[in-house]
Amino acid sequence: xxxxxxxxxxxxxxxxxxxxxxxxxxxxxxxxxxxxxxxxxxxxxxxxxxxxxxxxxxxxxxxxxxxxxxxxxxxxxxxxxxxxxxxxxxxxxxxxxxxxxxxxxxxxxxxxxxxxxxxxxxxxxxxxxxxxxxxxxxxxxxxxxxxxxxxxxxxxxxxxxxxxxxxxxxxxxxxxxxxxxxxxxxxxxxxxxxxxxxxxxxxxxxxxxxxxxxxxxxxxxxxxxxxxxxxxxxxxxxxxxxxxxxxxxxxxxxxxxxxxxxxxxxxxxxxxxxxxxxxxxxxxxxxxxxxxxxxxxxxxxxxxxxxxxxxxxxxxxxxxxxxxxxxxxxxxxxxxxxxxxxxxxxxxxxxxxxxxxxxxxxxxxxxxxxxxxxxxxxxxxxxxxxxxxxxxxxxxxxxxxxxxxxxxxxxxxxxxxxxxxxxxxxxxxxxx
Ligand code: COA
Ligand code: AMP
Ligand code: ZN
Numbered sequence: 025x026x027x028x029x030x031x032x033x034x035x036x037x038x039x040x041x042x043x044x045x046x047x048x049x050x051x052x053x054x055x056x057x058x059x060x061x062x063x064x065x066x067x068x069x070x071x072x073x074x075x076x077x078x079x080x081x082x083x084x085x086x087x088x089x090x091x092x093x094x095x096x097x098x099x100x101x102x103x104x105x106x107x108x109x110x111x112x113x114x115x116x117x118x119x120x121x122x123x124x125x126x127x128x129x130x131x132x133x134x135x136x137x138x139x140x141x142x143x144x145x146x147x148x149x150x151x152x153x154x155x156x157x158x159x160x161x162x163x164x165x166x167x168x169x170x171x172x173x174x175x176x177x178x179x180x181x182x183x184x185x186x187x188x189x190x191x192x193x194x195x196x197x198x199x200x201x202x203x204x205x206x207x208x209x210x211x212x213x214x215x216x217x218x219x220x221x222x223x224x225x226x227x228x229x230x231x232x233x234x235x236x237x238x239x240x241x242x243x244x245x246x247x248x249x250x251x252x253x254x255x256x257x258x259x260x261x262x263x264x265x266x267x268x269x270x271x272x273x274x275x276x277x278x279x280x281x282x283x284x285x286x287x288x289x290x291x292x293x294x295x296x297x298x299x300x301x302x303x304x305x306x307x308x309x310x311x312x313x314x315x316x317x318x319x320x321x322x323x324x325x326x327x328x329x330x331x332x333x334x335x336x337x338x339x340x341x342x343x344x345x346x347x348x349x350x351x352x353x354x355x356x357x358x359x360x361x362x363x364x365x366x367x368x369x370x371x372x373x374x375x376x377x378x379x380x381x382x383x384x385x386x387x388x389x390x391x392x393x394x395x396x397x398x399x400x401x402x403x404x405x406x407x408x409x410x411x412x413x414x415x416x417x418x419x420x421x422x423x424x425x426x427x428x429x430x431x432x433x434x435x436x437x438x439x440x441x442x443x444x445x446x447x448x449x450x451x452x453x454x455x456x
Contacts (some may be wrong), residue, residue, distance in 0.1 A: 027142035027174075028135070029294040031283045036339050037059035039282045044077055046311035047286065052085075055316050057101040059094050080286060080309065084248050085295070085320045088121060090260070093121035099316050102126060109260050111145050111162050113360065114426045118367035123261050123313035130169065132312055136267035136281060137170020143272050143279075144255045146200055146230060148175030153198040155207060156235075156358070157183040162265025163235055163358065167202045169404060170267060176200070181205075183358075187216040193226050200230040202257070202266075204358040205238040205274040206391050212249040213389040222251045232257045234266065236344045236355040241456050243275075249456075256345055262321055263308055277342030277436060284311055287341060288320070289329060292350035303328040305350045306343070324351045354449065355382060356393055361425045363448050368423050375400055375413055379439045381447070394428040395421070398436045 026032040034042065051071045054060035061112065063084060064070065090099070096112075097104060102124075109125040125133070151441050152171040156163030158180060169180040179196055181189050189211065190192055192198060203211060208231060215222060228250060233243070234257030247254050258278050261267035266284065269278035280287055286305040291299050298304035306323045326347040334342055354361045363382060370376050380397040397417075411435055418431045 026140045031281070032139070032143075032338055032340070033241065034283070034339060039339060040077060042283055043311060045287055047080065047309065048074060048281075050309070050311055051319070052312075052316050052374040053101055053314070054319060057099055057317070060101070060278050060317075060319065063180065072143065074244075077286070077287065080288075080320065083319050085307065085322050086318050087322050088262075088324070091121040092119040096122045097124070099318075100124050101317055102315050109165075111265070112160050113261065113426055114160070115365050116360075117365050117424065122456075123264075125264070126314040129264070132171040133166060133264040133267060134169035134283075136264070136284060137166055138174040140257065140267055140270035140280070141170060141174050141176075141200075141232070143270060144169075144230060145254070145273065146174060150176045150230075151179065151197050151227075152200045152202070153179040153181050153189070153196070155181055155189060155201060155203045155211075157185060157410060161358070162259070162261045163202065163204075166259070166265035168233070174408045179388070186210055187218070189324055190215060190218060190220060193228065194220065197227045199227050201233065201252075202232040203233075204235045205233045205242055206357065206386075206389075206456070208246045208250060208254070209232060209389045212246075215250075220288045222249075228252050230255070234258055235358040235385070237348060237454060240345070245456055252274065258343065258346065259370045260323060260325075262318060263310060264313075266375070268308075272334060272336040272338065274334055274336050276334065277332065277344055279338050279340045279342055282340045286311065287329065287343075289327070291321075292322075292324075292326075294397050298328075301328055301331045303344075305345055310373060312389060324349050326350055350448070354382075354384065354451075356391055357427050359426050361393075361427070365424050366421060366429075367448075369417070369424050370395075370397055372420070373417060377419075377434075378434055381439055382449045383452060384450070385452040386456075389456060391453050393427060394432060396434055396439060398434065398439055401445045 025029045051074045068447040106126050107124045108127050111123045113120040154167045158164030163283040168180055179192055181192055231252040231254040231256050243254050255271045256267055256278055257270050259268040269280035271278050283300050286309040290307055291298050305323045308321050310317050311321050327343045328342050330342040377398040377400045414431050422428045
């Protein structure tokens with residue numbers, strides 16, 4: 025039942041004791057990072073000021089902006105030669121973010137992912153197929169190493185090419201898949217078109233779904249469509265990637281591994297802790313990271329700690345499924361996008377005016393982004409020029425955000441004028 029009983033069966037007080045020990049070690053280790061050394065000095069703090077878990081409140085929050093400002097290696101707490109991997113966010117506008125890992129970090133990450141997969145019943149005789157993008161997307165290598173650590177035959181199918189995914193599923197006897205929820209719907213659509221019945225033609229039983237918000241109703245629908253049990257998986261690159269919080273077989277909230285993280289929920293406006301059980305922004309402190317420990321990192325994800333104990337017996341607290349974000353980040357096809365990235369690209373084109381509208385919608389079972397943007401001058405009769413401009417804009421935006429938008433050029437004055445702050449993003453995506 026437990027892959028790591030020594031951590032999964034800890035009582036609340038044992039968890040707190042372990043957290044305090046690891047917090048003190050982490051804070052001391054952070055003094056090797058130029059960023060945290062300066063932060064502590066600026067706030068007249070020393071590691072000796074952190075004597076209890078409550079003392080964590082003395083430490084200022086760390087933000088994504090801090091990661092951008094220290095790009096690429098300013099947060100590192102070990103010499104670069106000790107690091108063996110980095111992951112980076114998309115984008116060239118402003119600074120992307122970089123996350124560094126030592127060999128030990130990678131081993132711990134693989135163990136955390138394996139613990140999650142074991143918790144939902146996966147074992148070495150399972151065949152695990154991963155439909156995440158590999159490369160910089162942490163869902164790729166993160167699940168790969170975690171599933172291998174568990175000893176499963178692991179199929180690094182990567183994103184896209186759905187017919188080939190289905191061939192793998194049927195030919196290799198795939199029993200478990202990792203997919204984002206919207207892609208699970210796409211898998212089902214293509215299965216139907218190929219006459220594949222998941223119950224008759226596949227051995228699928230488990231789906232790991234994460235990387236984008238989804239409702240309980242969506243989970244149920246996916247479970248019915250594919251004839252699987254679907255477990256919510258939460259993670260983020262800043263915390264390694266997948267393996268941060270995961271549902272157990274009770275499917276009632278995501279256990280966050282408190283031997284790896286200290287959890288706080290704050291009001292994103294006042295930055296004060298919210299009362300127990302209320303929704304707020306998730307703030308995480310890493311407890312065993314070598315290359316790049318993060319103290320009180322503002323994730324911008326909105327959730328709450330579920331009250332009560334889980335019938336599975338684990339005492340690690342459970343997060344409710346994510347309710348959204350406290351910033352304007354969009355998640356499309358499992359890819360994180362900030363509207364400012366798109367705006368910055370549009371501004372590079374002198375032919376364009378400043379008004380634009382991003383629409384996210386579901387076309388068949390694919391989530392798509394349409395960007396309508398107004399032209400500066402009227403040359404709508406010059407069809408060839410418009411076509412080539414559309415192509416250029418599409419290509420540069422794809423390079424920036426990694427997904428392909430549909431770009432529509434409009435005559436000036438066509439977009440609806442809104443009072444006050446212009447509405448830049450409409451999300452019309454339909455639940456499947
Ligand atoms: N996972 C797996 N496959 C995906 C996907 C996703 N999140 N989103 C789209 N796809 C598939 C599409 O279904 C399509 O394949 P098909 O036509 O055979 O069904 C193919 O990828 C291309 O999709 P398209 O929407 O035309 O491409 P795009 O240029 O807009 O997006 C992707 C490019 C798919 C490569 C990019 O969105 C991606 O890498 N997404 C995965 C991100 C990820 O893994 N996130 C998880 C982090 S834990
Ligand atoms: P990335 O750093 O690319 O892995 O993206 C991390 C972000 O994806 C998180 O901060 C969340 O906003 C989102 N995310 C990851 N897992 C989930 C999930 N299970 N439900 C909702 N959102 C998620
Ligand atoms: Zn549980």
